[in-house]
Amino acid sequence: MSDLAWIEQAMTAARPQAVGALLRYFRDLDTAEEAFQNACLRALKAWPENGPPRDPAAWLIMVGRNAAIDQVRRQSRQAPLPAEDQISDLDDVESPLAERLDGAHYRDDILRLLFICCHPDLPPTQQIALALRIVSGLSVRQIARAFLVSESAMEQRITRAKGRIARADVPFEAPGAVERSERLAGVAAMVYLVFNEGYSAGPGEVAARSPLCEEAIRLARLLLRLFQAEPEVMGLTALLLIQHARSAARYDAEGEIILMEDQDRSLWNPGMIAEGLALIDKAMRHRRPGPYQIQAAIAALHARAATPSQTDWPQIDRLYAHLEILTPSPVITLNRAVAVSRVAGAQAALDMIAPLAERLAGYFHFFGVKGAFLLQLDRRDEAREAFGRAIALANTPAEAAHIRLHLDRLQQDGPGAA
Amino acid sequence: MLYAILCYNTEEIVTGWTQAEDDAVMASLDKVHQKLMDEGRFGPAIRLMPTTAATSLRREEGLVLDGPFVETKEQLLGFYIVDCKDLEEALDTARQLTKANPASGGGYEVRPLRLFLPGVPGIGAS
Numbered sequence: 359m360s361d362l363a364w365i366e367q368a369m370t371a372a373r374p375q376a377v378g379a380l381l382r383y384f385r386d387l388d389t390a391e392e393a394f395q396n397a398c399l400r401a402l403k404a405w406p407e408n409g410p411p412r413d414p415a416a417w418l419i420m421v422g423r424n425a426a427i428d429q430v431r432r433q434s435r436q437a438p439l440p441a442e443d444q445i446s447d448l449d450d451v452e453s454p455l456a457e458r459l460d461g462a463h464y465r466d467d468i469l470r471l472l473f474i475c476c477h478p479d480l481p482p483t484q485q486i487a488l489a490l491r492i493v494s495g496l497s498v499r500q501i502a503r504a505f506l507v508s509e510s511a512m513e514q515r516i517t518r519a520k521g522r523i524a525r526a527d528v529p530f531e532a533p534g535a536v537e538r539s540e541r542l543a544g545v546a547a548m549v550y551l552v553f554n555e556g557y558s559a560g561p562g563e564v565a566a567r568s569p570l571c572e573e574a575i576r577l578a579r580l581l582l583r584l585f586q587a588e589p590e591v592m593g594l595t596a597l598l599l600i601q602h603a604r605s606a607a608r609y610d611a612e613g614e615i616i617l618m619e620d621q622d623r624s625l626w627n628p629g630m631i632a633e634g635l636a637l638i639d640k641a642m643r644h645r646r647p648g649p650y651q652i653q654a655a656i657a658a659l660h661a662r663a664a665t666p667s668q669t670d671w672p673q674i675d676r677l678y679a680h681l682e683i684l685t686p687s688p689v690i691t692l693n694r695a696v697a698v699s700r701v702a703g704a705q706a707a708l709d710m711i712a713p714l715a716e717r718l719a720g721y722f723h724f725f726g727v728k729g730a731f732l733l734q735l736d737r738r739d740e741a742r743e744a745f746g747r748a749i750a751l752a753n754t755p756a757e758a759a760h761i762r763l764h765l766d767r768l769q770q771d772g773p774g775a776a
Numbered sequence: 777m778l779y780a781i782l783c784y785n786t787e788e789i790v791t792g793w794t795q796a797e798d799d800a801v802m803a804s805l806d807k808v809h810q811k812l813m814d815e816g817r818f819g820p821a822i823r824l825m826p827t828t829a830a831t832s833l834r835r836e837e838g839l840v841l842d843g844p845f846v847e848t849k850e851q852l853l854g855f856y857i858v859d860c861k862d863l864e865e866a867l868d869t870a871r872q873l874t875k876a877n878p879a880s881g882g883g884y885e886v887r888p889l890r891l892f893l894p895g896v897p898g899i900g901a902s
Contacts, residue, residue, distance in 0.1 A: 371788035586843035636888040
């Protein structure tokens with residue numbers, strides 16, 4: 359790996375901690391970000407000459423702080439200046455610096471930074487955009503490309519999000535235990551949103567959007583390093599790893615979705631699956647199940663099956679039943695019904711989803727799944743009607759195309775066959 | 777004489793590699809592996825999963841902890857490779873080792889393997 363590539367990766371890895379510490383110091387997102395940028399520019403010059411510092415994050419924090427203090431002084435903003443003794447000895451940034459930085463702040467800095475990005479005042483799309491910009495350090499152009507919007511629209515979205523953050527009263531003191539766990543849940547949800555943005559890419563969008571999956575995994579790993587004993591964080595990371603492991607098998611050459619059953623399992627990434635399985639294994643030992651762990655356990659059962667016929671559907675049914683209790687939702691019941699159709703047959707599954715009809719009347723998957731159950735029962739006219747509704751509700755061309763395949767097959771068999 | 781060569785690097789960076797970057801690193805290392813293999817000097821090579829996948833078993837009260845072994849006073853003295861069906865079985869094995877080991881203090885860290893190359897058969901057997 360070249361020096362420059364190493365430096366770039368060291369900067370990316372150090373970013374959450376460095377921006378988090380700078381934010382604690384300056385209490386302003388733009389100032390913190392700018393300070394970090396400045397530090398990176400200096401690092402690009404200094405590191406190849408002097409060799410990489412022992413602790414890149416500490417180096418970037420110290421240099422970024424200096425640069426920003428200079429600037430703040432020049433602009434004489436209203437923010438109170440830091441005490442002189444904190445900024446006096448900044449010339450030699452290398453040697454005892456790592457020790458001077460307070461390690462206890464480290465976790466809370468990163469958590470605060472993540473928490474700010476998933477502030478309840480922000481709509482989810484802004485949360486994700488802000489996290490990708492501030493925590494991950496993706497450029498506005500990269501984020502815009504991933505969201506399939508123009509650069510100026512994304513710029514606006516991020517600026518608006520920052521404005522809301524500035525107006526909202528963000529606490530800067532270290533959070534207490536209860537608050538920390540509430541924040542953690544919010545951050546986990548945000549990471550999952552980032553992942554889903556990438557995971558739900560349509561045909562032709564995969565190349566642009568799948569980096570979001572990788573970024574979400576990086577964020578999940580970051581959370582896991584901060585909270586090594588939180589089974590839900592293990593579950594989240596496991597879930598993302600196992601789902602992303604299947605990415606190479608999820609679309610065919612034309613960009614059409616390939617259902618898990620029909621995927622070439624040799625294309626699944628064994629390293630990611632192995633790590634996901636190890637993590638969920640570890641999480642279960644805690645006997646504190648939560649939604650991410652259960653979803654990861656379901657994904658793990660699919661991953662463990664060498665062929666679709668070896669899938670442990672009864673266990674998947676039980677896991678969904680548990681998930682229904684923890685987080686009741688018609689969508690989860692719908693997913694459970696797929697497992698039920700394998701265990702108890704299509705009629706039982708159809709009975710299970712019948713009460714959902716009203717609440718899922720606008721939901722593509724409801725009609726896709728319903729059509730598949732009806733088809734299994736050879737109720738062709740009803741199946742055709744359900745698939746028709748599904749196509750009308752499809753969110754992406756790939757979804758519509760997938761349902762159209764079913765319809766075409768029905769058509770080929772001839773309308774008289776019903 | 778057998779030598780263990782322990783690999784250290786910043787985990788944040790290594791786990792941040794894309795598949796392509798990771799493959800490139802491994803392909804480059806494989807040239808060295810192959811050379812050692814041809815010379816008949818290559819024993820088992822192991823790549824561990826990240827420390828976040830680690831579980832530790834402390835000797836005191838058989839305490840099980842998430843995460844890697846962090847007691848810096850203690851040094852890595854060696855490691856086993858054991859085939860276990862799950863973490864529980866691995867921890868159970870570690871418990872047996874703890875009981876059998878007369879030393880005080882310390883403990884065992886259980887890290888799932890990411891990669892295992894068995895190397896030249898019989899190496900180190902002499």
